[in-house]
Amino acid sequence: xxxxxxxxxxxxxxxxxxxxxxxxxxxxxxxxxxxxxxxxxxxxxxxxxxxxxxxxxxxxxxxxxxxxxxxxxxxxxxxxxxxxxxxxxxxxxxxxxxxxxxxxxxxxxxxxxxxxxxxxxxxxxxxxxxxxxxxxxxxxxxxxxxxxxxxxxxxxxxxxxxxxxxxxxxxxxxxxxxxxxxxxxxxxxxxxxxxxxxxxxxxxxxxxxxxxxxxxxxxxxxxxxxxxxxxxxxxxxxxxxxxxxxxxxxxxxxxxxxxxxxxxxxxxxxxxxxxxxxxxxxxxxxxxxxxxxxxxxxxxxxxxxxxxxxxxxxxxxxxxxxxxxxxxxxxxxxxxxxxxxxxxxxxxxxxxxxxxxxxxxxxxxxxxxxxxxxxxxxxxxxxxxxxxxxxxxxxxxxxxxxxxxxxxxxxxxxxxxxxxxxxxxx
Numbered sequence: 001x002x003x004x005x006x007x008x009x010x011x012x013x014x015x016x017x018x019x020x021x022x023x024x025x026x027x028x029x030x031x032x033x034x035x036x037x038x039x040x041x042x043x044x045x046x047x048x049x050x051x052x053x054x055x056x057x058x059x060x061x062x063x064x065x066x067x068x069x070x071x072x073x074x075x076x077x078x079x080x081x082x083x084x085x086x087x088x089x090x091x092x093x094x095x096x097x098x099x100x101x102x103x104x105x106x107x108x109x110x111x112x113x114x115x116x117x118x119x120x121x122x123x124x125x126x127x128x129x130x131x132x133x134x135x136x137x138x139x140x141x142x143x144x145x146x147x148x149x150x151x152x153x154x155x156x157x158x159x160x161x162x163x164x165x166x167x168x169x170x171x172x173x174x175x176x177x178x179x180x181x182x183x184x185x186x187x188x189x190x191x192x193x194x195x196x197x198x199x200x201x202x203x204x205x206x207x208x209x210x211x212x213x214x215x216x217x218x219x220x221x222x223x224x225x226x227x228x229x230x231x232x233x234x235x236x237x238x239x240x241x242x243x244x245x246x247x248x249x250x251x252x253x254x255x256x257x258x259x260x261x262x263x264x265x266x267x268x269x270x271x272x273x274x275x276x277x278x279x280x281x282x283x284x285x286x287x288x289x290x291x292x293x294x295x296x297x298x299x300x301x302x303x304x305x306x307x308x309x310x311x312x313x314x315x316x317x318x319x320x321x322x323x324x325x326x327x328x329x330x331x332x333x334x335x336x337x338x339x340x341x342x343x344x345x346x347x348x349x350x351x352x353x354x355x356x357x358x359x360x361x362x363x364x365x366x367x368x369x370x371x372x373x374x375x376x377x378x379x380x381x382x383x384x385x386x387x388x389x390x391x392x393x394x395x396x397x398x399x400x401x402x403x404x405x406x407x408x409x410x411x412x413x414x415x416x417x418x419x420x421x422x423x424x425x426x
Contacts, residue, residue: 005117021408023052043416050323051337059317068097074269081289088116107132123150130164137170151179158202165208173210182220213256233271258285266304297347297397347397355391
């Protein structure tokens with residue numbers, strides 16, 4: 001950990017707890033985060049107010065170790081996507097677990113990472129905003145240890161970047177990778193290899209940009225399946241080889257080839273293992289991010305570990321604790337968490353457990369059918385034993401839209417002891 005990172009994280013620990021942070025004990029107001037963590041309060045008996053989102057300490061650590069091991073086993077560098085959590089404490093833990101750096105998506109996220117001392121950033125997006133480019137140029141010029149790589153996918157984008165960086169009198173070039181689109185109708189990226197070459201030529205014609213590799217996102221492959229994803233990844237590798245053969249990477253120390261979301265990293269590992277010997281070492285950069293908390297829905301179904309169970313299994317680390325506030329009929333109940341608290345863009349939350357009088361049991365016969373702003377609608381069958389006042393633990397789908405609803409998240413051990421608090425910056 002750098003001194004800058006340690007100082008920034010210490011400032012987080014010194015922040016005072018107050019009304020900004022929902023779910024935390026009202027009687028903790030005025031304590032620092034470090035003081036509250038030091039009290040090791042219990043999530044269920046320590047004054048926490050529902051709804052409250054918690055991360056499992058054990059499952060979080062398990063997931064960090066698993067992906068560290070996976071990347072090392074397959075010879076991959078790892079830059080997990082920080083947009084998932086936007087939590088510098090988790091960025092640091094990911095780096096301590098072997099991450100090369102952190103992937104981000106927009107300039108604001110880069111500013112957050114830099115405020116906490118992140119040295120290597122992969123910006124998996126095009127960047128043409130002049131104000132952001134001026135700031136990045138200043139960061140690069142001020143800190144020789146800061147490394148940033150970002151996408152380019154058009155000659156016009158290269159021209160805009162070059163103009164902004166020249167206006168900023170940038171002395172260090174910005175490293176870029178040509179983004180290969182995942183197919184017609186996919187998201188960003190260059191559609192053809194001929195156009196990729198034109199973008200690379202445009203980069204070569206500047207003094208403010210340096211081409212260091214190729215990249216893309218296989219999760220956008222239309223009608224994605226193993227065959228289609230693998231075919232696209234091989235196109236990406238072939239593009240890198242063609243650029244190398246044409247001498248486009250002369251003067252570098254390594255060539256960057258990057259892909260990898262959270263649904264197809266097994267295919268990325270397989271194809272990247274086939275990268276032929278190039279004129280320089282290859283940085284095979286994986287960018288999966290949702291693994292850090294995993295989930296009980298979308299990624300639980302899509303994770304590559306379902307296809308390669310011998311490699312291990314991620315564990316869902318989130319649980320949203322809510323309380324039954326109304327039981328108007330034998331078929332219906334309402335808990336006090338809704339769209340303001342729970343991810344719902346991919347799946348509704350899942351009723352998992354019920355707590356009453358310190359005892360926990362499965363939420364048999366209970367399902368979430370809809371969300372209002374501050375309520376979840378529960379359907380209950382005759383076998384459901386549910387009363388007003390019961391705590392209901394909900395599993396969530398899609399980590400990216402779970403983290404962003406909570407500014408300070410308790411990290412709890414299996415017995416409910418809260419050992420830390422994770423601060424997010426969205």
